[in-house]
Amino acid sequence: MRIGFIGLGNMGAPMARNLIAAGHDVMGYDTVARPEDIPLADSAADAAKDAAIVITMLPDGKILRAVADDIHPAMVEGATHLDCSTVDVDSARTVADGAGARGLLSLDAPVSGGIGGAQAGTLTFMVGGTEAAYAAAAPLFDVMGQKAVYCGASGNGQAAKICNNMILGATMIATCEAFGLADKLGLDRQAMFDVVSTSSGYSWSLNAYCPAPGIGPQSPADNDYKPGFAAELMLKDLRLSQMAAEAVDADTPMGQRAMELYAQFVEDEGGKGRDFSAMLPRFSAKGRS
Numbered sequence: 551m552r553i554g555f556i557g558l559g560n561m562g563a564p565m566a567r568n569l570i571a572a573g574h575d576v577m578g579y580d581t582v583a584r585p586e587d588i589p590l591a592d593s594a595a596d597a598a599k600d601a602a603i604v605i606t607m608l609p610d611g612k613i614l615r616a617v618a619d620d621i622h623p624a625m626v627e628g629a630t631h632l633d634c635s636t637v638d639v640d641s642a643r644t645v646a647d648g649a650g651a652r653g654l655l656s657l658d659a660p661v662s663g664g665i666g667g668a669q670a671g672t673l674t675f676m677v678g679g680t681e682a683a684y685a686a687a688a689p690l691f692d693v694m695g696q697k698a699v700y701c702g703a704s705g706n707g708q709a710a711k712i713c714n715n716m717i718l719g720a721t722m723i724a725t726c727e728a729f730g731l732a733d734k735l736g737l738d739r740q741a742m743f744d745v746v747s748t749s750s751g752y753s754w755s756l757n758a759y760c761p762a763p764g765i766g767p768q769s770p771a772d773n774d775y776k777p778g779f780a781a782e783l784m785l786k787d788l789r790l791s792q793m794a795a796e797a798v799d800a801d802t803p804m805g806q807r808a809m810e811l812y813a814q815f816v817e818d819e820g821g822k823g824r825d826f827s828a829m830l831p832r833f834s835a836k837g838r839s
């Protein structure tokens with residue numbers, strides 16, 4: 551299949567390589583990155599023309615809207631715009647409306663699985679859009695990922711992603727503050743893990759990604775909190791969930807507090823570039839505030 555791929559950064563480049571390895575004819579474009587092993591066009595519109603599917607993997611909704619304005623007029627009628635970036639729900643729906651008005655199919659399909667999942671082709675896609683668009687892109691989900699979940703109308707993929715990550719941010723903080731409390735109460739971290747990981751306080755944050763080094767499965771805590779999933783990316787997603795909550799008048803106080811704590815950590819406490827589980831040393835170092 552002829553595929554345009556716009557945004558060849560940490561995630562986009564390995565996703566494009568997996569498509570090439572599966573035999574697809576990929577034409578890429580990025581304003582900065584110039585990977586030597588991916589065929590490159592001179593502009594986003596050039597990468598998009600003649601493609602059956604154009605994938606975008608971009609930093610935010612504003613850039614996505616601008617790129618969509620460039621590529622939609624160049625795409626052939628009936629082609630599919632598959633956006634895999636994590637962006638605000640409103641941008642996803644605006645881009646989908648613009649595509650529909652030009653006779654194009656479109657999907658918002660943000661991913662989880664990170665750079666490792668992008669390289670290994672084991673991403674999970676959360677997908678919003680029409681069923682026809684989903685059917686058109688399904689073979690590519692199989693190449694770039696191990697799972698795709700159809701979530702309904704346009705924007706619902708982004709909605710699923712930010713709801714998941716709002717839970718993730720809040721549970722990671724709850725887990726880290728509980729370890730900090732356990733330390734001060736003289737409860738051994740291994741004992742705490744052994745109890746909670748098999749009791750009702752268990753979660754993915756504790757059981758699969760334990761923020762305490764040397765305890766539980768291998769995690770970024772065992773690698774001096776190198777990401778992994780960087781704290782600033784968690785902050786980006788929590789800002790998106792709060793923006794969405796405000797837009798629809800949803801009450802999300804835990805998401806709000808998680809966003810504030812990650813903002814403080816990233817912007818004032820040196821957390822940028824550290825894994826999001828580095829909230830544990832942050833809590834251990836602080837007293838009550």
Ligand code: NAD
Pocket residue numbers: 556557558559560561562579580581582583594607608609610613617634635636637661662663664665778779783786
């Ligand atoms: P990145 O910054 O490494 O890549 C983005 C790329 O887009 C860059 O190479 C940049 O030059 C390019 N770009 C910016 N503006 C452009 C334009 N107008 N035209 C063409 N290219 C342009 O970011 P990433 O880590 O690859 O993340 C991409 C998206 O995936 C983000 O929305 C992010 O939130 C999401 N995501 C990232 C991860 C992760 O672990 N990195 C995990 C899940 C989701």
